[in-house]
Amino acid sequence: MAEPKIGVIGIPGKWSTETLADAVEAHTGIRRVIDMGRVVLDLDTGSLMHDGEDLCSYDALIVKKISEIYSPHVLDRLELLRIAEARGVRVFSNPEAILRLIDRLACTVSLRLADIPMPRTRVTEDLSQAEAAVETFGSAVFKPLYSTKARGMCVIDRGAGAAEQIREFAAENPVMYIQEKLDLSGQDLGMVFLNGDYLCTYARVSASETWNTTIHSGGKYAAYAPAPDLIDLARRAQAPFGLSFTTVDVAMTADGPIVFEVSAFGGFRGARDGCGLDAAALLAQHVLKEVAA
Known part of the structure; x- marks a missing residue:
């Protein structure tokens, strides 16, 4: 039986994209990285072409990154993936689920409707x-x-x-x-979920001179062991979106934990450096299991 044809939607050369492509290749022997900026939709034929291949011929597509920079233009790229999905291609995560997270306001509204505590x-x-x-x-x-x-x-x-x-x-x-702006004591948390199941939590610890904790601004990853009620909060936060893989951004305040956002794509590096977990391999295994079912 032929190995499933699985493509990775991402940014060629970027660590997270290439790591996921490596994980898929380790299981299937085939490596396909797809840059959505090079995709052509032909509505007459219903084809979604990338470098001579119709993405609608794939068994599955895994969306690691839809664009280098978030903008309304990203929503158009996700609409293109809906064509592949309509033609029977499994897409992880579902494009409509990702659509609800690219816009920060759409994510916030969904979280508040789910009664998730957030900053004012x-x-x-x-x-x-x-x-x-x-x-x-x-x-x-x-x-x-x-x-x-x-x-x-x-x-x-x-x-x-x-x-x-x-x-x-x-x-x-x-x-x-x-x-x-809240006092976060110099750190916040990334709580990692695969298909709704909790995997691990890592902390992002800020550089002393910055107000935010992002690695982009010099923050560092560290291990963190959350209490069960914190895991339950993060699980409730990500549940409305139905993502294949995600990270919930949580912070501890004097008044209790709050959620900033649910990530459309999740972070592999934080899981690796903070938890010692190969999340890319786990995601690839999940997708293969789903495709084979």
Whole structure:
């Protein structure tokens, strides 16, 4: 029996994409990395071509990364994958599930509807309301609706310069997503799930001079052993999205744990460096099991 034809949607040359492609190759003997920027949809034929191959002929596609940078354009790439799915290709995670997470506001709304504790948050296009939010919070994190690894985020503190900083942010981000800046004691957590099952938790510890904990800003991974109730919170947070693989971003505050977001794609490096876990291999094994079922 021929090995299943499985492609990895990602960024060629990037560690996480190549690691997942290696894991798939180890099981199937075949290695296919697909850059969505090179895909062509022909609606007349229903084909979704990449470098001479129709992706609709694959048994499965695993989405590790849909684009280097998050933007509304990413949503269009996910729509293309819906064509393959409609023609019988298994896509991990489901494109519609990922769609609900690319936009930070869509993720937030789903989490709040599920009664998941989050930082105090306001969303507005009105500059005066944004100023009022900063005045209320004292210190606020302004976040683009489409970004990863804290890119484009900024902290604005109550004071004389706040109005000008808000105007500068709004010039690039008309819909302003504003969260109260909380004391996270220099770390937050990545809680890893495979097909809804809890795998492990790693901590992201910030560099001393940065306000955020991302590795992009110099943070480091560390091991972390969460209490059962924290695992249950993260499990409830990721459950509405039905993802094949994800990381839930959680932080401990003086008032209890809060959830920042659920990742559309999850992090392999944090699982490896913080937990000693080969999440790419586990995801590849899961996909093979599902395809064979």
